[in-house]
Amino acid sequence: DGQSSSTTTPAPVPRPRKRSGILHMNDEEKQHQLHQQKCNSKWHSLVEGNLIVKQGLVDKRKGLFARRRMLMLTMGPHLYYADPVNMTLKGEIPWSPQLRVEPKNFRIFFVHTPNRTYYLEDPEGFALEWCKAIEEMRVNTYGVSPTTCT
């Protein structure tokens, strides 16, 4: 009938593993990126000389109100947040091996730390990208931890 009834699965197309570039660069490449950042990024002065891996505007909720902040994931690692209007560093989400991200939906994600859960909202709807980048940084920094059984 002209339709293929073959059950053979097509050979997998070899694809490079998807990795976020900066984490896997060698020192020379990182130095180059840092130099570029120094010259081109207006946020450079706020991140204590660390290379920015991912940045974007998020609404950080605390209590009833949310503040729009530039969230910057950097090498170190660090998760800095700055006021984008007056360009001041407002704080930092403390990194530790216990830090965990939890996407709630496409916009909202949580960053759990031992002492506080940060409620963040990406107005552009890229919460999952944030979670992926932060989780990759966690694994890259602290390694894969064994599954916790409850």
Ligand code: 4IP
């Ligand atoms: C503030 O609310 C802002 O949300 C601060 O965020 C937050 O600090 C304060 O929490 C909170 O009271 P108002 O501006 O409405 O007063 P930001 O620092 O980004 O401006 P952090 O940095 O901790 O989220 P406290 O409890 O930390 O003071």
